[in-house]
Amino acid sequence: MKVFHYHFGKDGGAERFFVHLINALSRRGVEQAAIIRPNRIWRREIDPNIRITESHFRNLSLDRILLPRSVSLTARREKPDALMAWAQRASELMPNYKGCIKISRLGDYPTNLSYFKNTDILVCNTPGIGEHIRRIGWKRGVEVISNFTDTERVAPIDRKSLDTPEGVPVVMSMGRFVPRKRFALLTEAVAKLPGVFLWLAGDGEEMENVRKRAADLGVTDRVRFLGWQKDTRPYVAAADVFVMPSSHEPLGNVILEAWAQEKPVVSSRSEGPVWFMRNGENGLLVDIDDTDGFSRAIERLINDRQLADRIAVGGREALMEQFSEEAVANAYLDLFKRKP
Structure with a gap:
């Protein structure tokens, strides 16, 4: 063929x-x-x-x-x-x-x-x-x-390589830095959670705006910009929570990549996620552009290990069945x- x-x-x-x-x-x-x-x-x-x-x-x-x-x-x-x-x-x-x-x-x-x-x-x-x-x-x-996506689970990177202390909660997201990905909004949501670190992987025209937002919020010491990574899996594997805050997302490949590493996911109620995610079963869904809602959802997963584990397992099961x-x-x- x-x-x-x-x-x-x-x-x-x-x-x-x-x-x-x-x-x-x-x-x-x-x-x-x-x-x-x-x-x-x-x-x-x-x-x-x-x-x-x-x-x-x-x-x-x-x-x-x-x-x-x-x-x-x-x-x-x-x-x-x-x-x-x-x-x-x-x-x-x-x-x-x-x-x-x-x-x-x-x-x-x-x-x-x-x-x-x-x-x-x-x-x-x-x-x-x-x-x-x-x-x-x-x-x-x-x-x-x-x-x-590739469903193989991989070893996490050493957090020290990203100047991130062991034991602190780490939130991760990734994608092209364009306005609809709402990385600035996610930065604001994490800024409301003392001691929580944010890792952002990717590149694009919006990156400088997100950097400026982090500086304006006084959280540059807790935000890490990873750039474009050939293999994001070790970074996802090292995070505690994965978040996709997009205002428009027809599917959401990054959610599948997070599920592959059995990570609990918080997502906006954009087009793709509302099709394949079940709130409370394989992820937590938040209204689009609801900064406080993202903060609350992230905080729930950090503070409730049982909930986080159940959602992570549900996500991987959905991945293997549907994708x-x-x-x-x-x-x-x-x-x-x-x-x-």
């Missing part, structure tokens, strides 16, 4: 899943090629057997003119079993090729369906996205296939076998 991917994402949860999936498919013997944005940190994590081409595919780049023709010729010459575009921008590159199934994968709610003119099936990672695209007029195929590599990879393999 041969599959070609088009992916122009930056650095975040969607990119982590892209790497997880193509590597899982490679382990199952799928021949793959991918066109990705240049200079991605995560490129080195991709199986070396997967052919990688780098391109910006920007409006004012030469590739915007040359790449569509190249992609179309390559499909006709190599005759793949499936073409897969990741999100809207990459879907613009999908050639009008009739020889295989053409799939666009969505991890968010599109507002414009014109990107998908050459797409046969939209794969949505939550039912909510599938319902949304039907409401706005999509008439072709829809499938819901969610994400998975396993085997189920997700097999669903994609079945999809790739379909005819257009």
Whole structure:
């Protein structure tokens, strides 16, 4: 089986899943090629057997003119079993090729369906996205296939490496530093909890604002900025509570990563988490932008070890039942076998 991917994402949860999936498919013997944005940190994590081409595919780049023709010729010459575009921008590159199934994968709610003119099936990672695209007029195929993450539990890092004392409560979050991730709000929530440390992994344009917020609140001595980490698992494993405070989160890959390390999770009531989380069973849910609510939920888990343990176990059970590599990879393999 041969599959070609088009992916122009930056650095975040969607990119982590892209790497997880193509590597899982490679382990199952799928021949793959991918066109990705240049200079991605995560490129080195991709199986070396997967052919990688780098391109910006920007409006004012030469590739915007040359790449569509190249992609179309390559499909006709190599005759793949499936073409897969990741999100809207990459879907613009999908050639009008009739020889295989053409799939666009969505991890968010599109507002414009014109990107998908050459797409046969939209794969949505939550039912909510599938319902949304039907409401706005999509008439072709829809499938819901969610994400998975590495479920191996790993040893925690030494907290001393992050200038964090042993024995203090540590809250962790991670993702791209953009406003909707609400890392500034989480910093405010942790600031209300004396003695609690906050670790934030990731990078992006909002980082300086979050640093300034920590300074304004007088908690720079309790906040650690970890930057982009190739492997976040040892950091998650060393934390006590994981928090996802986003105002908008179609799924929430980072929750799955926290569950893999059997950590109790606090999440906003954003779109993805309200689908797969059960309040009090596999996590604690807080209203979006409720700073005090996040403080109270974190404090509950720190002070009630029984509750924290029960929620952590519930999260890992949900991960293994709903978001396993085997189920997700097999669903994609079945999809790739379909005819257009």
